[in-house]
Amino acid sequence: MPLITLTTDFGDADGFVGVLKGVIFGICPHGRVVDLAHSIPDGDIIHAAYVLRNAYLYFPPGTIHIAVVDPGVGGGRGAIALRAVDQFFVGPDNGLLAWVVREVEAAGEEIRAWSLEDERFHLSPVSSTFHGRDIFAPVGAFLAQGVDPAEMGPELRASLEPEGELSGGPVVDLLPAPSDPAGAGRVIHVDKFGNCVTTIEAALLPPPMVSGEVPGILEVETAGGLRQVKGLFPSYDSVEAGEAVAVEGSSGLVEIAVNGGSAAERLGLERGARLRLARP
Amino acid sequence: MPLITLTTDFGDADGFVGVLKGVIFGICPHGRVVDLAHSIPDGDIIHAAYVLRNAYLYFPPGTIHIAVVDPGVGGGRGAIALRAVDQFFVGPDNGLLAWVVREVEAAGEEIRAWSLEDERFHLSPVSSTFHGRDIFAPVGAFLAQGVDPAEMGPELRASLEPEGELSGGPVVDLLPAPSDPAGAGRVIHVDKFGNCVTTIEAALLPPPMVSGEVPGILEVETAGGLRQVKGLFPSYDSVEAGEAVAVEGSSGLVEIAVNGGSAAERLGLERGARLRLARP
Amino acid sequence: MPLITLTTDFGDADGFVGVLKGVIFGICPHGRVVDLAHSIPDGDIIHAAYVLRNAYLYFPPGTIHIAVVDPGVGGGRGAIALRAVDQFFVGPDNGLLAWVVREVEAAGEEIRAWSLEDERFHLSPVSSTFHGRDIFAPVGAFLAQGVDPAEMGPELRASLEPEGELSGGPVVDLLPAPSDPAGAGRVIHVDKFGNCVTTIEAALLPPPMVSGEVPGILEVETAGGLRQVKGLFPSYDSVEAGEAVAVEGSSGLVEIAVNGGSAAERLGLERGARLRLARP
Numbered sequence: 001m002p003l004i005t006l007t008t009d010f011g012d013a014d015g016f017v018g019v020l021k022g023v024i025f026g027i028c029p030h031g032r033v034v035d036l037a038h039s040i041p042d043g044d045i046i047h048a049a050y051v052l053r054n055a056y057l058y059f060p061p062g063t064i065h066i067a068v069v070d071p072g073v074g075g076g077r078g079a080i081a082l083r084a085v086d087q088f089f090v091g092p093d094n095g096l097l098a099w100v101v102r103e104v105e106a107a108g109e110e111i112r113a114w115s116l117e118d119e120r121f122h123l124s125p126v127s128s129t130f131h132g133r134d135i136f137a138p139v140g141a142f143l144a145q146g147v148d149p150a151e152m153g154p155e156l157r158a159s160l161e162p163e164g165e166l167s168g169g170p171v172v173d174l175l176p177a178p179s180d181p182a183g184a185g186r187v188i189h190v191d192k193f194g195n196c197v198t199t200i201e202a203a204l205l206p207p208p209m210v211s212g213e214v215p216g217i218l219e220v221e222t223a224g225g226l227r228q229v230k231g232l233f234p235s236y237d238s239v240e241a242g243e244a245v246a247v248e249g250s251s252g253l254v255e256i257a258v259n260g261g262s263a264a265e266r267l268g269l270e271r272g273a274r275l276r277l278a279r280p
Numbered sequence: 281m282p283l284i285t286l287t288t289d290f291g292d293a294d295g296f297v298g299v300l301k302g303v304i305f306g307i308c309p310h311g312r313v314v315d316l317a318h319s320i321p322d323g324d325i326i327h328a329a330y331v332l333r334n335a336y337l338y339f340p341p342g343t344i345h346i347a348v349v350d351p352g353v354g355g356g357r358g359a360i361a362l363r364a365v366d367q368f369f370v371g372p373d374n375g376l377l378a379w380v381v382r383e384v385e386a387a388g389e390e391i392r393a394w395s396l397e398d399e400r401f402h403l404s405p406v407s408s409t410f411h412g413r414d415i416f417a418p419v420g421a422f423l424a425q426g427v428d429p430a431e432m433g434p435e436l437r438a439s440l441e442p443e444g445e446l447s448g449g450p451v452v453d454l455l456p457a458p459s460d461p462a463g464a465g466r467v468i469h470v471d472k473f474g475n476c477v478t479t480i481e482a483a484l485l486p487p488p489m490v491s492g493e494v495p496g497i498l499e500v501e502t503a504g505g506l507r508q509v510k511g512l513f514p515s516y517d518s519v520e521a522g523e524a525v526a527v528e529g530s531s532g533l534v535e536i537a538v539n540g541g542s543a544a545e546r547l548g549l550e551r552g553a554r555l556r557l558a559r560p
Numbered sequence: 561m562p563l564i565t566l567t568t569d570f571g572d573a574d575g576f577v578g579v580l581k582g583v584i585f586g587i588c589p590h591g592r593v594v595d596l597a598h599s600i601p602d603g604d605i606i607h608a609a610y611v612l613r614n615a616y617l618y619f620p621p622g623t624i625h626i627a628v629v630d631p632g633v634g635g636g637r638g639a640i641a642l643r644a645v646d647q648f649f650v651g652p653d654n655g656l657l658a659w660v661v662r663e664v665e666a667a668g669e670e671i672r673a674w675s676l677e678d679e680r681f682h683l684s685p686v687s688s689t690f691h692g693r694d695i696f697a698p699v700g701a702f703l704a705q706g707v708d709p710a711e712m713g714p715e716l717r718a719s720l721e722p723e724g725e726l727s728g729g730p731v732v733d734l735l736p737a738p739s740d741p742a743g744a745g746r747v748i749h750v751d752k753f754g755n756c757v758t759t760i761e762a763a764l765l766p767p768p769m770v771s772g773e774v775p776g777i778l779e780v781e782t783a784g785g786l787r788q789v790k791g792l793f794p795s796y797d798s799v800e801a802g803e804a805v806a807v808e809g810s811s812g813l814v815e816i817a818v819n820g821g822s823a824a825e826r827l828g829l830e831r832g833a834r835l836r837l838a839r840p
Binding site for chain 2: 014015022026129
Binding site: 003005007012032034035036037038039040041047051052054055058059060063189191192193195234235236237247248249250255257260 | 570571572573574575577578579581582583585586589602603631632633634635687688689690693694
């Protein structure tokens, strides 16, 4: 029986996540559910897109990822299921799945998408405020039971490109464009420790910098102006406590950190801040 | 094997919830446990009663709900197991289960209750401060194993009415009385998004208002005085961003919301605030 | 299939815990995972050591406890697996496991330890910032699959004593020394309700005090100077609401509480504060 993961901004106080699981186990009694994150900031699609992109490769084939960060619930946004890299992704079509799509497209892997329109796979009636319970949880559970997504609604052109039908949402604006110079990027995620993950892939930096043989310098846009951070170093404690450091983070992206502290706080760094390689 | 749900104010920092699960799996090795909510505000019985009432109908028959928000632990309050609508409810008799009881009674469904007095189904010794671990978790696990609740202690008269033996706690004071006019009610729950759920059942409002054909007006008691909110509308974004809106929430109760924001904050709304239908 | 517990400071916003589970289920598809605590304050080894010490005895034989509060990740600290009381403990060797070790040693039970050096049981490559994912989760999953820990690396002298090779970290400094007078101790943990757990074992206090027949007096070091607290009483509500009370907490340790409130706040109590028996 495949795993089902849940990613939401539902928190742990209102029972929303528990209800999703009640619905899932009602349809798929032998399912196994894994919580990916439920303290996504309210409505923060970019945060959730990062969490999904960072996690999916660590799950076994067949895993079904249900993601519900859905500020437009009940309005006009679509509801989709994607199949890619032998996994499923289910959620609103608001950009939540856009980083996964972008990455799968870049790797040249096949990706297919369906619009979740067939009410046989939804609860009845469908509320206007809780599609997690009424659409996404039952759809995920039916996928786990082996239902073919092609039964659930019409197929979409599964691409973020102009000819595609998937929404890029606010996520793709932060991702590097092909025209960006190597080593340029943005802070895309601030984690709970205050580490600032960037969109710069460590492997694409100059080799002596990646190996740490000859640390380079990244110029980082902070609240207090431009600031230089050295790296890549092998670990947070390669520098003195309280000092800033650039490392290769656990997903292969360059991360700006402060040894023993919060880089976001100490450097005044926020999501969206720009960085570029000042000296390799 | 039935599901066991957990609802507590134990949070996620002290290991309390994990210990409940250790106890449950020790007794019932093949049990499946679902977290309903663990960030109930400390000792907030009303909050927990709402979460349970809102969730139980989405769980399969046989589910056992263990709820532990228990500010009077170790004192004189009773410990009970209820059976209703093919499910079990286990917890302190402090009002935590009162909304479920009220609803089941109103539907004319049978409800039975037992006082959890038989120590064979508790850990030994029973501490004075952690009955979740020592009484409620093992009782729930033994129920999942198929033990008859009649073995666990004497049966109670399972009613909130004067002739019954169940405690209504602080919950029933907020629920509508039979003498209340139609369309009058209270805010009973503020969720993590700031949406304010009321005790008014949407289905009982005038039909043109329910269908949204002719929106009515609700008069709402706020920190800044009386305020009028229009509804019912089909979704949060039926009004401009930042505007207040009344919708039918996901449990069939009228909900006061603000599109893209927190109604609790923007309108100064708190649990207990009164509402009434000003113009249908 | 044994249980696997997880104790971390990873929170619920970044997907870290979900990724651990993806890795675990990839290796051990039939594993069952229990969350012990994920809101340990960032890097707070003492807090985590308390949670583990308080929980492990409530888990069935064979349980594997993975604990990752790891401020020195990627630096020089070791990575270990312990076997004691028919359970496994996996984590960084930074003191996180020291209270369990101390307690098992005091009980005269055997304890064995291995240094996790064999890369066959790690993900590849191992990042420098996320050993939870790359080392501790896979090691725990392989233990659940029945791999002998002796295959995972060289055995260590499993003791906190000078001849041993395990780190006591910051934890052991707070635990009572053999030279301490009976009834003297420290606040070791402040729980989410503000209850202050001490290192004083209730069972070692004078019997009339333990039974509550003749309450004694504990002198407690607070922010506002020395303060006397009466106890042991049978439960929080043995005193008036708002009053301080000493009870036997759920783990057999003396706990300083305030009926219906937070002892930490009302008394100005912090971890590390000293207590002693003023009058038995």
